[in-house]
Amino acid sequence: MERIGIEALSTGFMAILMVVALYVGAGAAATEIKPVSFIFGDSLSDVGNNNHLPRSLAKSNYPWYGIDFGNGLPTGRYTNGRTICDIVAEKTGLPIPAAVLDPSTDDNTVLKRGLNYASGGAGILNETGYLFIQRLCLWKQIEMFRDTKMTIANKIGHDKAEKFINGSIYLMSIGSNDYINNYLLPVQADSWQYAPDDFINYLLSTLRHQLTTLHQLGVRKLVFTGLGPLGCIPLQRVLTSDGSCQQNLNEYAVKFNAATKNLVTDLSSKLPAASFVFADGYTFFTKLIENPQAYGFDNGDTPCCSFGRYRPTLSCVAAAKLCPDRTKYLFWDEYHPSDAANLMIAQGLVDALKHSTGSSPHSPAPSPFPSPSPSPS
Ligand SMILES: *[C@@H]1O[C@H](CO)[C@@H](O)[C@H](O)[C@H]1NC(C)=O
Ligand SMILES: *[C@@H]1O[C@H](CO)[C@@H](O)[C@H](O)[C@H]1NC(C)=O
Numbered sequence: 001m002e003r004i005g006i007e008a009l010s011t012g013f014m015a016i017l018m019v020v021a022l023y024v025g026a027g028a029a030a031t032e033i034k035p036v037s038f039i040f041g042d043s044l045s046d047v048g049n050n051n052h053l054p055r056s057l058a059k060s061n062y063p064w065y066g067i068d069f070g071n072g073l074p075t076g077r078y079t080n081g082r083t084i085c086d087i088v089a090e091k092t093g094l095p096i097p098a099a100v101l102d103p104s105t106d107d108n109t110v111l112k113r114g115l116n117y118a119s120g121g122a123g124i125l126n127e128t129g130y131l132f133i134q135r136l137c138l139w140k141q142i143e144m145f146r147d148t149k150m151t152i153a154n155k156i157g158h159d160k161a162e163k164f165i166n167g168s169i170y171l172m173s174i175g176s177n178d179y180i181n182n183y184l185l186p187v188q189a190d191s192w193q194y195a196p197d198d199f200i201n202y203l204l205s206t207l208r209h210q211l212t213t214l215h216q217l218g219v220r221k222l223v224f225t226g227l228g229p230l231g232c233i234p235l236q237r238v239l240t241s242d243g244s245c246q247q248n249l250n251e252y253a254v255k256f257n258a259a260t261k262n263l264v265t266d267l268s269s270k271l272p273a274a275s276f277v278f279a280d281g282y283t284f285f286t287k288l289i290e291n292p293q294a295y296g297f298d299n300g301d302t303p304c305c306s307f308g309r310y311r312p313t314l315s316c317v318a319a320a321k322l323c324p325d326r327t328k329y330l331f332w333d334e335y336h337p338s339d340a341a342n343l344m345i346a347q348g349l350v351d352a353l354k355h356s357t358g359s360s361p362h363s364p365a366p367s368p369f370p371s372p373s374p375s376p377s
Helices: 011-026 086-092 107-113 138-156 158-167 176-183 187-191 196-217 232-236 247-270 283-290 338-356
Strands: 037-041 171-172 223-227 273-281
Touching: 011 187, 037 086, 037 138, 086 171, 107 138, 138 158, 138 196, 138 283, 176 247, 187 247, 196 223, 196 247, 247 273
Parallel strands: 037 171, 171 223, 223 273
Antiparallel strands: none
């Protein structure tokens, strides 16, 4: 789970989405190659890649995942319905990028829809999530993107491929597993080799190298989404005696976010033509968790799909029980937000996009998120 959503969209990010939305909306000539999006990340953005990793233990290809998506069968998404990226794509008119490991994905799919490299269990660090045996770590995702670019260049020619890569937008949302499935696990060497601040430095120097590599490959418009309040996901709350959030984990997320924001801003100012933007996933999601009723939810602390008192050992599997109303729960399972929560986060983002139309470039960015509705009672 993790870094979710996007608060305080910078005008830069809105500009990026605007350009793409306008371009798509205007309907470029049929021969023109339209911009698409490419997704890097973990289970919050995976749309089925891990289904094709035979030995991976990080999978969501069983009921009740996907119960509110299409025909209700599991898709490989780690939620009951859509991911945040799915909803943003729907609302901006961008196609939903295809899972890179889906065997039906070919060169034409890439040009029409873009690709999604996200993989459940993945982290910035290669060693993150090794308990899952197989996942596409961020370096691997970047290598696959380099292969994608070469394939496209072979198909449409070098110049056109450069333009296609240069004009597309890139969403990256990663880092939660570097904590939850690495630093916080005593079986992982990183947990005892690094003090918290040294670990952030290690993450950040790796991420700097990774973003710079993407820039060398031609990436120009990139949005990096920071971490959500890790200490408030149901899994972490159920481990405290009174079900409250684990503040030390939230502090890791706050520090990570501050450091990645600096990194992204720094790279954006130094790398030629780069428009790299940090999006804060922490603030709005914390508001939702602290006062779910104000936003139309009944429950902000336990998963909709779970084994009740056998939590968290037995999680969301086929024999689990579902909550009576899936639209009223912020969390779908121990880690991941529900479709309803993802919708609210994505909707806020798209509203910000609409509100920004026609506003002067110097006017302050409108608040991207819905205000709380009056409490029903
Ligand atoms: C991380 O993994 C990538 C590919 O999966 C590999 O090319 C790279 O050498 C690895 N880096 C380290 C530091 O192990
Ligand atoms: C690449 O994108 C930048 C802005 O993101 C633009 O200024 C530049 O003209 C583009 N270059 C090509 C070759 O399309």
